[in-house]
Amino acid sequence: MLKGQKKVYGVEIVPQAINNAIENAKANDTNNVEFIVGESEKVIPDMIKRGIRAEVVVVDPPRKGCEKELLYAISEMNPERIVYVSCDSSTLARDLGILDELGYKTKEIQPVDMFPQTAHVECVARLQRK
Numbered sequence: 428m429l430k431g432q433k434k435v436y437g438v439e440i441v442p443q444a445i446n447n448a449i450e451n452a453k454a455n456d457t458n459n460v461e462f463i464v465g466e467s468e469k470v471i472p473d474m475i476k477r478g479i480r481a482e483v484v485v486v487d488p489p490r491k492g493c494e495k496e497l498l499y500a501i502s503e504m505n506p507e508r509i510v511y512v513s514c515d516s517s518t519l520a521r522d523l524g525i526l527d528e529l530g531y532k533t534k535e536i537q538p539v540d541m542f543p544q545t546a547h548v549e550c551v552a553r554l555q556r557k
């Protein structure tokens with residue numbers, strides 16, 4: 428069980444990654460997680476239609492960042508906090524700007540040097556509903 432959370436949803440476009448996540452959940456005796464295969468910009472609006480809301484949303488997109496439709500859907504879910512994990516600071520800056528317009532203030536960005544001796548840097552941003 429992921430402690431402190433009533434329910435956790437995981438969304439990923441690659442089915443094999445979801446299979447691995449299911450195996451990981453089983454190996455860790457986690458029974459409060461539901462995994463959904465699909466494009467998050469389509470899955471999240473469907474979840475909203477089903478009445479699902481979130482207190483915290485964590486995104487970890489590829490370098491191109493999040494689709495605008497996903498950012499709009501996340502704001503419609505109205506979470507208190509968003510955690511944005513990014514491997515491309517330019518698309519991170521673009522998406523944080525959109526999220527700011529949608530009512531989410533960036534409180535903190537922590538760079539993590541996961542790729543020493545290269546120009547790449549991973550960043551973790553913490554956003555709070557205004």
Ligand SMILES: C[S@@+](CC[C@H](N)C(=O)[O-])C[C@H]1O[C@@H](n2cnc3c(N)ncnc32)[C@H](O)[C@@H]1O
Pocket residue numbers: 438439440441444465466467468487488489490514
């Ligand atoms: C930076 S990786 C994050 C990996 C993940 N945090 C992990 O530890 O396995 C980005 C992930 O987003 C997935 N992805 C790309 N486009 C997506 C989309 N439209 N909807 C959902 N997942 C997507 C990719 O398949 C990839 O696994």
